[in-house]
Amino acid sequence: xxxxxxxxxxxxxxxxxxxxKSNQPANHKGKMKQLVDDIxxxxxxxxxxxxxxxxxxxxxxxxxxxxxYDPELISYLREHASPEIEKELQQEADKLLEEIKKDLAx
Amino acid sequence: MDTPAISSNALNALQxxxxxxxxxxxxxxxxxxxxxxxxxxxxxxxxxxxxxLAGAGLTGALLMSPVNLPALVAPRHAETIKTVSVAxxxxxxxxxxxxxxxxxxxxxxxxxxxDAIYSSTGLKAKSILEGQQLNHQVGFIGYEQHLRxxxxxxxxxHDDEQxxxxxxxxxxxxxxxxxxxxxxxxxxxxxxWYSVAQTLYLPNWQADFVKLRDWxxxxxxxxxxxxxxxxxxTDLGDAGPAHWTGKQFGGSPEVMKxxxxxxxPRKGLVLFLFLDDPDNQIPLGPVTRKINLK
Numbered sequence: 414x415x416x417x418x419x420x421x422x423x424x425x426x427x428x429x430x431x432x433x434k435s436n437q438p439a440n441h442k443g444k445m446k447q448l449v450d451d452i453x454x455x456x457x458x459x460x461x462x463x464x465x466x467x468x469x470x471x472x473x474x475x476x477x478x479x480x481x482y483d484p485e486l487i488s489y490l491r492e493h494a495s496p497e498i499e500k501e502l503q504q505e506a507d508k509l510l511e512e513i514k515k516d517l518a519x
Numbered sequence: 520m521d522t523p524a525i526s527s528n529a530l531n532a533l534q535x536x537x538x539x540x541x542x543x544x545x546x547x548x549x550x551x552x553x554x555x556x557x558x559x560x561x562x563x564x565x566x567x568x569x570x571x572l573a574g575a576g577l578t579g580a581l582l583m584s585p586v587n588l589p590a591l592v593a594p595r596h597a598e599t600i601k602t603v604s605v606a607x608x609x610x611x612x613x614x615x616x617x618x619x620x621x622x623x624x625x626x627x628x629x630x631x632x633x634d635a636i637y638s639s640t641g642l643k644a645k646s647i648l649e650g651q652q653l654n655h656q657v658g659f660i661g662y663e664q665h666l667r668x669x670x671x672x673x674x675x676x677h678d679d680e681q682x683x684x685x686x687x688x689x690x691x692x693x694x695x696x697x698x699x700x701x702x703x704x705x706x707x708x709x710x711x712w713y714s715v716a717q718t719l720y721l722p723n724w725q726a727d728f729v730k731l732r733d734w735x736x737x738x739x740x741x742x743x744x745x746x747x748x749x750x751x752x753t754d755l756g757d758a759g760p761a762h763w764t765g766k767q768f769g770g771s772p773e774v775m776k777x778x779x780x781x782x783x784p785r786k787g788l789v790l791f792l793f794l795d796d797p798d799n800q801i802p803l804g805p806v807t808r809k810i811n812l813k
Contacts, residue, residue, distance in 0.1 A: 416568045417561070435525035447562060448533040454561035455540040462547045470549035475681060478553065480571065481564040516532035517525050 418477070418486040419457055422499060423506040425449060428513055449513055456509040457502055464494035464501075552675050605806060608639040610748030617745040619788060621658035621767050629656065632790060636743065640750060641810040642801065644741045644792035651734060653716050656792055658767025660714075660742065661760055662775045662785035668695040668710045669702050679711075680772030680781070691718075691758040692736050712803040713756025714740050715769030716791065720762070739794040739801060742770060744778040744787060750806040751777045752794065767791070777805045 432445050458477070462470055473493075476486060490498040526532070545551045554560075612635035616628070624632065629646035636644045646656050664686040665677045672694075674685040690713070695706035718724060718735050737754040744750075751774050760766045768791050772781065780787040794801055800812055 416565050431525060437525060437529070441530050445530055445533055448530075448537050450561045450565075451537045452533065452540060454564070455537065455544050458550070459540060459544045459547070462544070462550060467548070470547060471675060471681075474549055474553050477564070478567075478678075481568040482571065512536065513533065516536055517529045519526050519528055519532045 417454070417481050418483055419502055419506070422503045423453055423457075423510075425453070425510065428510055428517070431514070431517055445517075452513060453506055453509050457505060460502070460505045461490060461494060461498075464490075464498070466493070469493050549675070553678075605639055605750070605808060606748030608748065609636070609743060609750060610745065612639060613743065613745040613748070613790070617788075617790060618657050621655050621788075623652070623654060624656045632656075633792070636741065636750075636790075636792070639748075639809070640741075640806050641812060642741060642752075642806065643795040643812075644743075644790075645795050646792055648793035648795060649734070651731075651793070653718070653791065654720055655717070655767040657788065657790055659765065659786055660768040660770050660775070660778070660780065660789045660791070661764065661766040662781060663713075663715055663757070663769040663771055665772060666690040666695070666710050666713065666756060668706055669697065669699045670694065671699060677710075680776055683772035690756050692732075692756065695756075708803045709737055709754050709756060711771060711773050712751065712753045713771045714742055714753035714774060714791070715757040715759050716740070716755055717759065717762075717767060718755070719758045739796050739803075741790075741792050741794050741806075742768070742774060742778065743790040743792075744780060745790060746787065747779055749778050752801055752803050752806060754803060 428449055429446060432442050432449070435442070437445070461473065465473055473486070473489065476483065476489065480486075487499060495501055541554070545554055613632065616631050616635065618624075618628070624646050633644050633646065636642060646652060662683065664684045665674055665680075666686055667689055668676075672685075674681050674683075677685070695710050696702040716735075718731065721731065724731055735755050737756065740753045740755055742751050742753050751770075753770065753774055756771070757769065760769055766786060768789065770778065770780070775781040775785060778787065778789065780789075796812075801810065
C-alpha cells in the first residue's frame with residue numbers, strides 16, 4: 414500500500430541516489446529530498462486538477478486530504494479524469510523527474 | 520561508483536521549481552484554499568497518511584514506502600501510545616462515577632470527577648469556577664456546523680470536516696475576526712475547537728448579561744467522552760442548543776470528531792467542565808498526554 418495514493422507510480426530512486434551520493438552538506442541533502450517530494454506531489458496534483466472538471470476539484474482534494482493513501486482515489490480519477498490515469502500519472506512523474514535531474518545538474 | 524555531479528545551485532533550482540509549481544497549483548480556486556492551510560503539502564499528507572495507516576495496524580505497508588518512514592513513524596507511534604494511555608485512564612476512572620443522563624453535578628460527585636480528570640490529564644477541570652456554574656455538567660452534545668470566522672468566510676476555507684457545512688448565522692460572539700486580514704491563528708483555533716453551552720438559560724443571564732457575556736466568551740471548557748476516554752480542550756464559541764433538541768451542549772465538527780461522536784447520530788453523553796487556566800497555558804484541541812502546568 415502507498416503512503417500517498419500515487420507512490421507506486423513514481424520511481425524516485427535514481428534522483429534520491431544522486432542526492433545521497435553527492436558531496437552536498439547533510440542538511441542540503443535532506444532539504445533537496447523534501448523538495449523532490451514536493452515537486453512531484455504538486456506537479457501530479459496540478460496535472461490531476463487540469464484533467465478533472467473544476468466542479469470535481471473540491472471533492473478530489475477533500476478526499477486526498479482526509480485519506481491520502483486511499484487507492485480509491487485512483488478509481489475516482491479513472492472514472493472522472495481518464496481511464497488511463499495511472500499510465501498518465503506515471504508519464505507525468507517521469508517528466509517531472511527529468512526536470513528535477515536537470516535542476517540538480519544546472 | 521562516481522560521485523554524481525550535483526551543482527551548487529541545485530537547491531536553489533529545486534526551490535524555484537517547487538515555488539513555480541505551487542503558484543501554478545494555486546491558480547486552481549479549490550486548490551488555493553487548501554494550500555493556504557498547508558494541508559496539501561506532501562510532507563503533511565505523508566505524516567497524516569502514516570498516522571492513519573499506523574493506527575490501522577498497517578505497519579508492513581509503511582516499511583515498503585519509498586520515503587524515509589522510520590523517522591516519521593517513530594514519534595507518531597509514541598504519541599499514539601500516550602493518547603491511548605490518557606484515554607484509557609480517563610475511561611477507567613470516569614465510567615463508574617459519571618451519571619448517564621443530563622444533570623448538574625452534586626458537590627461530592629463533581630469532586631470525584633474533577634480529581635479523576637486531574638489524575639489522568641493534569642488539568643484542573645471545575646464544575647464551578649469563580650462562582651459560575653452551567654445548568655449541566657453532564658449532558659448530550661450535538662454536532663454543530665462550522666462558524667463564520669470573518670466576513671466572507673466559506674466552508675471551503677475550513678480545513679477539516681467540510682461535510683458539516685457552515686452555520687447561516689454568526690456565533691453568539693459574532694465573527695472571530697473583523698476581517699480576513701485580521702484573522703489570527705488564535706481565531707483559527709478558537710473556531711476549530713469551539714463548544715456550545717446553554718448560557719442563555721442561566722437563571723441570571725438576562726440580569727447580568729454584560730458581565731456574564733464577558734466571562735463566558737471563549738471560556739475554556741474540557742469536554743470528555745467517558746465512554747471512550749477522549750478529551751478535548753475547547754472554548755465556548757456559541758450559545759445553545761435550544762431546550763427542545765434534547766441536547767445540552769454542542770461541539771464544532773472537529774471537537775465531535777476528536778470525541779469520536781461525528782458519525783451515526785452525531786450525539787453523545789459527555790462531561791462538560793470549566794478549565795481553570797488563568798495564565799492561558801492549556802492549548803486548545805485533543806488532550807493526548809498528561810499536562811504538567813506550572
